[in-house]
Amino acid sequence: MNDAANQLRLTDDDSVHADDFVYRRVKDGGNINVVRNKDGIRIASSAAFEDDADGISVFLESTLTMAHMEPAAVIAGFDGYVLARVQVGSIRDMGIGIVRDPNPPDAKPMPCNVAHCLLKLPAVSKGAKHRLGQRLASQAKLIG
Amino acid sequence: MTPLATLPRNAVANPSVDIRITESSFTPGRVDVAIRVAEGEPDPWWAKAVEERLEHLAQLNNNWNSHGARQPRAEAILIGVRVIAALLGSHENWALPQIVPTWNGGLQLEWHLQPGDIEITIDPRDAVWAYLSQPNLMIDGPLTELESRVSEVLDQAAR
Numbered sequence: 001m002n003d004a005a006n007q008l009r010l011t012d013d014d015s016v017h018a019d020d021f022v023y024r025r026v027k028d029g030g031n032i033n034v035v036r037n038k039d040g041i042r043i044a045s046s047a048a049f050e051d052d053a054d055g056i057s058v059f060l061e062s063t064l065t066m067a068h069m070e071p072a073a074v075i076a077g078f079d080g081y082v083l084a085r086v087q088v089g090s091i092r093d094m095g096i097g098i099v100r101d102p103n104p105p106d107a108k109p110m111p112c113n114v115a116h117c118l119l120k121l122p123a124v125s126k127g128a129k130h131r132l133g134q135r136l137a138s139q140a141k142l143i144g
Numbered sequence: 145m146t147p148l149a150t151l152p153r154n155a156v157a158n159p160s161v162d163i164r165i166t167e168s169s170f171t172p173g174r175v176d177v178a179i180r181v182a183e184g185e186p187d188p189w190w191a192k193a194v195e196e197r198l199e200h201l202a203q204l205n206n207n208w209n210s211h212g213a214r215q216p217r218a219e220a221i222l223i224g225v226r227v228i229a230a231l232l233g234s235h236e237n238w239a240l241p242q243i244v245p246t247w248n249g250g251l252q253l254e255w256h257l258q259p260g261d262i263e264i265t266i267d268p269r270d271a272v273w274a275y276l277s278q279p280n281l282m283i284d285g286p287l288t289e290l291e292s293r294v295s296e297v298l299d300q301a302a303r
Contacts, residue, residue, distance in 0.1 A: 032245065
């Protein structure tokens with residue numbers, strides 16, 4: 001694999017299929033990162049999809065399934081959390097990549113960490129990143 | 145009570161509003177948030193609800209989102225109250241914002257209303273930024289530049 005191909009793979013891993021789903025752990029207890037839209041329906045706030053230096057932590061559904069885990073494994077032992085589920089294809093449509101990042105060393109040890117991935121936002125302005133967070137939140141279905 | 149931060153009365157858009165954030169003398173580790181007005185003046189209509197919400201958020205610890213978030217900074221809470229006071233003022237029929245914490249210790253004020261969505265991000269190290277989303281309009285910029293457009297949406301929603 002040449003350098004360009006390696007670089008692409010670092011920011012978007014095409015072994016993650018577009019029809020797969022990812023789960024983001026969202027703090028709910030007391031509506032911390034959950035709000036109501038204009039129809040009164042509970043949705044994730046865009047603040048639930050802010051990236052840090054590494055990217056946005058998510059868990060890949062197909063890997064959880066292969067490891068015989070339900071999505072609820074992602075919030076097992078986390079009190080007051082829900083899951084936000086988004087399809088990989090719609091994430092890529094926003095220009096966001098996804099890379100596998102199993103068992104990150106700084107994470108609380110959990111069986112679901114085998115399915116850990118990072119969403120990689122493009123290098124854009126703070127405002128454009130916020131808009132991507134809004135789009136992720138609007139695509140997300142809350143579970144739990 | 146030990147003041148963690150205070151905002152001078154003359155620094156608030158509404159000069160009769162002050163805020164005090166203190167460490168509780170009754171419960172160690174608990175943070176009290178109090179919005180205060182000048183003696184003899186009534187509390188702003190939004191004060192009780194905002195005070196309760198901010199006090200709830202002020203109790204969050206570092207890593208509250210399990211992804212390494214910082215606890216809300218006192219400065220962000222102070223600026224949040226200042227922004228709410230400036231926007232809502234005496235418009236008692238305008239909607240209150242939904243207030244959520246952000247990853248870096250800031251706050252976000254959100255209104256999801258019929259004419260459009262408003263999000264205002266408060267990061268003490270940065271300008272207060274407003275994002276307005278309507279069917280045919282998506283703009284963002286410093287709140288100082290978009291305040292009248294934000295007020296228009298809040299006013300339309302209340303009609």
